[in-house]
Amino acid sequence: MNEALDHTTVVHAMQPDDTPELRELYRGFEEQSLLPLWTQLGDLMPIHPKSKAVPHVWRWSKLLPLAQRSGELVPVGRGGERRAIGLGNPGLAPHAYVSPTMWAAIQYLGPREVAPEHRHSQNAFRFVVEGEGVWTVVNGDPVRMSRGDLLLTPGGNWHGHQNVTDQPMAWIDGLDMPFGQQMDVGFFEFGPDQLTCLDTPEYSRGERLWCYPGLRPLSQLKDTVNSPIGAYRWQYTDAALSQQLALEAEGYPATVATGHAAIRYVNPTTGGDVMPTIRAEFHRLREGTQTETRRDVGSTVFQVFDGRGAVVMNGETHSLERGDMFVVPSWISWSLQAETRFDLFRFSDAPIMEKLNFMRTEIEV
Amino acid sequence: MNEALDHTTVVHAMQPDDTPELRELYRGFEEQSLLPLWTQLGDLMPIHPKSKAVPHVWRWSKLLPLAQRSGELVPVGRGGERRAIGLGNPGLAPHAYVSPTMWAAIQYLGPREVAPEHRHSQNAFRFVVEGEGVWTVVNGDPVRMSRGDLLLTPGGNWHGHQNVTDQPMAWIDGLDMPFGQQMDVGFFEFGPDQLTCLDTPEYSRGERLWCYPGLRPLSQLKDTVNSPIGAYRWQYTDAALSQQLALEAEGYPATVATGHAAIRYVNPTTGGDVMPTIRAEFHRLREGTQTETRRDVGSTVFQVFDGRGAVVMNGETHSLERGDMFVVPSWISWSLQAETRFDLFRFSDAPIMEKLNFMRTEIEV
Amino acid sequence: MNEALDHTTVVHAMQPDDTPELRELYRGFEEQSLLPLWTQLGDLMPIHPKSKAVPHVWRWSKLLPLAQRSGELVPVGRGGERRAIGLGNPGLAPHAYVSPTMWAAIQYLGPREVAPEHRHSQNAFRFVVEGEGVWTVVNGDPVRMSRGDLLLTPGGNWHGHQNVTDQPMAWIDGLDMPFGQQMDVGFFEFGPDQLTCLDTPEYSRGERLWCYPGLRPLSQLKDTVNSPIGAYRWQYTDAALSQQLALEAEGYPATVATGHAAIRYVNPTTGGDVMPTIRAEFHRLREGTQTETRRDVGSTVFQVFDGRGAVVMNGETHSLERGDMFVVPSWISWSLQAETRFDLFRFSDAPIMEKLNFMRTEIEV
Amino acid sequence: MNEALDHTTVVHAMQPDDTPELRELYRGFEEQSLLPLWTQLGDLMPIHPKSKAVPHVWRWSKLLPLAQRSGELVPVGRGGERRAIGLGNPGLAPHAYVSPTMWAAIQYLGPREVAPEHRHSQNAFRFVVEGEGVWTVVNGDPVRMSRGDLLLTPGGNWHGHQNVTDQPMAWIDGLDMPFGQQMDVGFFEFGPDQLTCLDTPEYSRGERLWCYPGLRPLSQLKDTVNSPIGAYRWQYTDAALSQQLALEAEGYPATVATGHAAIRYVNPTTGGDVMPTIRAEFHRLREGTQTETRRDVGSTVFQVFDGRGAVVMNGETHSLERGDMFVVPSWISWSLQAETRFDLFRFSDAPIMEKLNFMRTEIEV
Incomplete structure (x- = not known):
């Protein structure tokens, strides 16, 4: 593989000389609604996702x-x-x-x-x-x-x-x-x-x-693309997260990582995401917990539900309070820090990325 | 199609004449561990499932x-x-x-x-x-x-x-x-x-x-062949059935048929059966309800959980009380009758029949 | 785990004493169409599959x-x-x-x-x-x-x-x-x-x-349980096997094991088995090749299509010629030996075992 | 449903009065990187797909x-x-x-x-x-x-x-x-x-x-997201289309519509599209054939491979010759007309639309 190649420099280096003939060719392209790849490659095919969206x-x-x-x-x-x-x-x-x-x-x-x-x-x-x-x-x-x-x-x-x-x-x-x-x-x-x-x-x-765990109405046996559950109630979300942390404290595997409980809201007819394009989750961090730094293809939005903490995006720390919202664009590194017990609602476009085979994740070690 | 053909008569009609040559041929078969289809077809390929099992x-x-x-x-x-x-x-x-x-x-x-x-x-x-x-x-x-x-x-x-x-x-x-x-x-x-x-x-x-409706632990995203739920509690089953009948009474579709509420126990990671070979369900009939008469490929067992009623199998009525169990073999007709509110647990081999494409059902009209 | 436990001895050891009371209990069972597990466990639940079928x-x-x-x-x-x-x-x-x-x-x-x-x-x-x-x-x-x-x-x-x-x-x-x-x-x-x-x-x-590789009629987009291909022709099977061995000879991965080419006949609408219960394959061994010794849950039948060789089942060697057929019952060890180039057609019940989660394989090392 | 409502008129009608207070509110939005839905709804949520892309x-x-x-x-x-x-x-x-x-x-x-x-x-x-x-x-x-x-x-x-x-x-x-x-x-x-x-x-x-119809290498049993076939050869495509028209002529169902043969290129491990985002097909029309007029969610591109004909997009007819290419954006009506036998290669984003549940089609009757 080629060391240290960068589109910007390479693409510039490779542009053909600006001659009258080339200009005529480019006029021909324009008249025919054509655009050459060699002048645009860096934008069309970046080395890694470079979103115009910002954290x-x-x-x-x-x-x-x-x-x-x-x-x-x-x-x-x-x-x-x-x-x-x-x-x-x-x-x-x-x-x-x-x-x-x-x-x-x-x-x-x-x-x-x-x-x-x-x-x-x-x-x-x-x-x-x-x-x-x-x-x-x-x-x-x-x-x-x-x-x-x-x-x-x-x-x-x-x-x-x-x-x-x-x-x-x-x-x-x-x-x-x-x-x-x-x-x-x-x-x-x-x-x-x-x-x-x-x-x-x-x-x-x-x-x-x-809304009964593991029970399916016999009159509703056909799987549906969207979840038939209209409301996912806080009492269950809260209980699920509390039990994960309790199980962890008792020595059993239950959380995503130490001090980090999380549930995904799912469609009970399939066990998959609630809707074809949107993933929804809820995360709870124990006081003092810091999550791994990671980057993923696709974008995600969080809202703080309770507690105080911070998010680090691309190396910059933003303190957070109840109700605050933030977006992590594609391939931006991020991690969460919990000052108190820290509850966050999250949604993302991960089902799109997974179904189309574009999902990719990098964990900083 | 051929009218009124019956294996028994046809097969008998078709057997070759019992000659010394045929007997020698059959001896040859026996020596070589062979058995001709033409003497056994009726058993191997009945017109419809004829189980040795009885109701x-x-x-x-x-x-x-x-x-x-x-x-x-x-x-x-x-x-x-x-x-x-x-x-x-x-x-x-x-x-x-x-x-x-x-x-x-x-x-x-x-x-x-x-x-x-x-x-x-x-x-x-x-x-x-x-x-x-x-x-x-x-x-x-x-x-x-x-x-x-x-x-x-x-x-x-x-x-x-x-x-x-x-x-x-x-x-x-x-x-x-x-x-x-x-x-x-x-x-x-x-x-x-x-x-x-x-x-x-x-x-x-x-x-x-x-056991939280529609919530999946983020640490458990891999689907499992068997349900991860070890116990399906009565309180949920009872509530689900009661709500189906209440919704029906309010005019909304919720039951399998009028007066007939039912749930299937499912694997929350897939929405499918709890185990690869066994289907488990619970049925509740309102007092006075009688179900359709049907026959299915595959066998099913019921246990009366509460109430009084009867099952009609192959035309014969059996009264039932708490704890009584009965089996309906493949392709035997059956229906339930509820004298009081009538609760029944049910299990069957339907996942086998469905996965192997053998399921078939006939409803008597 | 319990060392060296064997059903036969254990079950015998554990049978209750033969007393008049026990005999009366057993009569009660018989009258009520009941059979105790403790007298039958070894048959119902063997340590590993012990088929009545023989190689x-x-x-x-x-x-x-x-x-x-x-x-x-x-x-x-x-x-x-x-x-x-x-x-x-x-x-x-x-x-x-x-x-x-x-x-x-x-x-x-x-x-x-x-x-x-x-x-x-x-x-x-x-x-x-x-x-x-x-x-x-x-x-x-x-x-x-x-x-x-x-x-x-x-x-x-x-x-x-x-x-x-x-x-x-x-x-x-x-x-x-x-x-x-x-x-x-x-x-x-x-x-x-x-x-x-x-x-x-x-x-x-x-x-x-x-029958065109990778082409699906636009009029036939609905997947079917059974393959829509009525005939899998020898010319393709032969070519596929020859090419696998040729690719192997050129240094590329293509065969199941050295000298062992094989194809599975599949349903082109899904890539899966041709029918819900039956798997069909064709195997070709280079002269002198011997396959691994293995045992699988489920049974399989082979017919020699061409060449000479042998099958070893449960340690016993059977020489084979064109047209010869043999059955390997569940969990019987087997391997093939090719005296000449050795072509075998094979079918099995593997789809049943896989769909119902019972498949298990052991390779002798 | 509401008769004859149109976003443009309605949205205009509903804008709040332009007052100093409103302008201050909008300044507040701008400072906080916010944009109200009520000024943008028509663009964000059109009555039907209105692509900026043109035929x-x-x-x-x-x-x-x-x-x-x-x-x-x-x-x-x-x-x-x-x-x-x-x-x-x-x-x-x-x-x-x-x-x-x-x-x-x-x-x-x-x-x-x-x-x-x-x-x-x-x-x-x-x-x-x-x-x-x-x-x-x-x-x-x-x-x-x-x-x-x-x-x-x-x-x-x-x-x-x-x-x-x-x-x-x-x-x-x-x-x-x-x-x-x-x-x-x-x-x-x-x-x-x-x-x-x-x-x-x-x-x-x-x-x-x-590339053997219905044969899968036993060494390649794991399904792949992308087709393992690197080249779909013309000889097979041509034969498949010819046979569809021949079967149609013999009176059997084989084509998509009278005079219209077509194949989809598929991944042989699944029977589905060749890649997660792109569908590829080849269409052949008999001389004189005209396809139905339809519109679909998602966009598609055709290239004429052989013959002469025309495409009608949004009511406008464009004549076509070998090598000509055209694009049909989302929800634009289109149909094809064959002056001679007319062969076209086609690709589209239909897998994206189908996997994300956005596909929708309307056939003009």
């Missing part, structure tokens, strides 16, 4: 007041559809992309407000870092939203939201919209302006059918 | 006293290994097969008794119709056994049992031993005479890792 | 004359259906089973004879060690049978045969009938007495659609 | 002379790596993307020239519309390139090319580079400047191992 942290202390102010100034309703404020990766401006594949936002619903129903090809979830009082109605099934819950609205499912209280509520949304926009996959349909079901049950029908 | 009911009121009496007369320990009394299908004597694929038994453990550890290729489960006080230790993980629980000991897992109380306990065992014996697949190893772990925790370590 | 060799020099004599004495037609003479494993008498799962036979069709159409759940193939002139018609598609060809008639496919020449023809049949008979899975239907198509094309329609 | 035709009569001229003016070698001229979709300028996922180019290698070895994550293939004399060396295995052949160099495989004749040769390349660049997945490594193998065999070692 970035958004502070909950800034996000929430802006969302609240939007609640005063911007109506929610048909057309705008959602009062959602997207995290725009500074490297991807002017697009509202948190990464090349993912969109992340804070959504805000005032007292008694309703976000009308619609559906789209893009896969979506909501995660609740604080508050309560909103029900999201997915294909007619009302799902309560409470702190720590993960709620799914997979591609093709009708959904709208209503706040049944006199208090506003904010949460985060995650979607694969940037992937969809760039890859031209999206369909969108408006639904009724009013929700199809105004009930506010404690548990959705999907949960009542599906 | 049969075993009464708990008879089983339990015999098990108790065994407890007085027969020691449990190394060699005999288990005080288990197998249900012998009358059509399959002298084999202790409840069906051509399955073995079913009542197992009995007296106060403070221990069944020593061993392991084998055959897949096994236990289901508890009544009693408590025994822990089964699977690969060193003690699993409490209580009424309504399904416990797994898949092929290759070390396991033993101990009764930690002053009361005896009985339960049923199901294994794929007849399949294994006829198909020559079995390995067996003796383990220690004493259990590797004497703890009696409320929940096994497997449950603490795995 | 056995059938000589083509004996088989063929008996088949020819059958041609003179036994008509072929409706009822008997086929003039097929099954290889009966001496350990499985009186059943015509070559092994617990498989049936193997020599089939013989006289000049101008027709074997009428039928279909059944059981999976079948034919392999031609010599001769030509017969077409098998599978679902209306006539398939030429020639030396070295493997022909499939998977479960559920209508099929019949006709000899269009004035010479008789013999070939071998393989089916999963013993599995089907013991596991109660079989359905059988008679078809028309005459073949549905009397054409005798060089290549079947299935071959014309499917 | 476009490139003429071989223009491509080839420009490639030839490049051969005179531009060296091939380390750094530029390949003398490849990319088809730049006019809607995606300045990127050299033929579609959002795919890159397509004409590559040109002069007499005795060598394109040095390298490897990359991106998946690549070559298709030869005319010429011969080049061998591509893939992981050390030299593969002859001839008219009508499809050659694979899947992600991660080392590859280089050499022209061993005194004539230049041109062919087309297809890669998933645009997907890789936008989704940040790519790795690239330089290999030796000289090819690792200078042999020019008729058939590559991969072909000698794998």
